[in-house]
Amino acid sequence: MNASRVTVVVDSRYGTTLALANAIADGARSEGAEVRLCRVEIVEPEFSVDTRRQDFMTAQAEYRDLPRACAADLEWANGILWGSPTRYGLMSTPLRAFIDEVAPLWRQGALIGKVGAAFTSTGGMHSGNEMTLLSLLLPFMQHGMVLAGVPHSVPELVHTSKGGSPYGASAVTGFDGTRGVDGNELAIARALGARVARLARWVEPEPASVELAASSGR
Ligand SMILES: Cc1cc2nc3c(=O)[nH]c(=O)nc-3n(C[C@H](O)[C@H](O)[C@H](O)COP(=O)(O)O)c2cc1C
Numbered sequence: 001m002n003a004s005r006v007t008v009v010v011d012s013r014y015g016t017t018l019a020l021a022n023a024i025a026d027g028a029r030s031e032g033a034e035v036r037l038c039r040v041e042i043v044e045p046e047f048s049v050d051t052r053r054q055d056f057m058t059a060q061a062e063y064r065d066l067p068r069a070c071a072a073d074l075e076w077a078n079g080i081l082w083g084s085p086t087r088y089g090l091m092s093t094p095l096r097a098f099i100d101e102v103a104p105l106w107r108q109g110a111l112i113g114k115v116g117a118a119f120t121s122t123g124g125m126h127s128g129n130e131m132t133l134l135s136l137l138l139p140f141m142q143h144g145m146v147l148a149g150v151p152h153s154v155p156e157l158v159h160t161s162k163g164g165s166p167y168g169a170s171a172v173t174g175f176d177g178t179r180g181v182d183g184n185e186l187a188i189a190r191a192l193g194a195r196v197a198r199l200a201r202w203v204e205p206e207p208a209s210v211e212l213a214a215s216s217g218r
Pocket residue numbers: 011012013014015016017018048049084085086087088089090121122123124125127128129173175177
């Protein structure tokens with residue numbers, strides 16, 4: 001068995017996706033994993049975000065203190081979770097920019113065989129929550145990683161009336177953010193972090209060069 005090393009990459013403005021990331025990190029640590037919790041670079045200016053909201057100011061103070069994620073954080077880990085707020089049914093631009101930035105890892109095959117999982121936060125219940133989770137999982141598949149979701153043996157997944165899904169951890173905050181993140185959503189996020197930490201112990205990274213495979217002609 002390997003030591004479990006989990007990297008959590010988060011983008012968040014009002015703090016709800018960040019709350020999920022913290023719960024995921026706690027869950028991973030509860031399984032003995034070493035955890036790196038990192039942020040992505042915010043692309044300024046963001047015209048659509050209300051920077052006068054108190055929850056924005058509170059969350060950004062914590063968010064900006066996190067280390068900025070880099071390719072080495074993904075290479076170091078054997079379990080990787082990434083998440084962002086939903087934007088028009090998709091992941092956010094800053095997280096997408098980070099995924100583009102680590103493209104050299106794809107060429108190297110550096111993430112092949114690692115465990116990947118996703119999380120998100122939406123304003124609405126039926127306006128992209130699960131679609132964002134699914135789209136966040138697709139780059140992991142392109143990297144040759146093994147996907148982890150949330151099994152229905154997690155009781156809060158059966159009882160949630162807001163976020164949390166078999167496809168990953170999530171929150172439904174209401175369009176003005178006032179519904180926040182509830183106990184079930186946090187418990188599901190913790191369970192996902194713990195599960196990735198457990199699975200990461202068993203996987204054997206399979207480093208292999210994608211470029212060499214392409215040039216071998218096989
Ligand atoms: C530009 C923009 C687009 C958004 N698009 C969606 C959307 O498609 N569906 C949805 O439910 N919420 C949408 N939201 C709301 C956010 O996803 C929601 O507020 C989220 O909980 C914020 O997460 P955070 O607290 O981590 O910043 C959007 C918000 C903004 C600013």
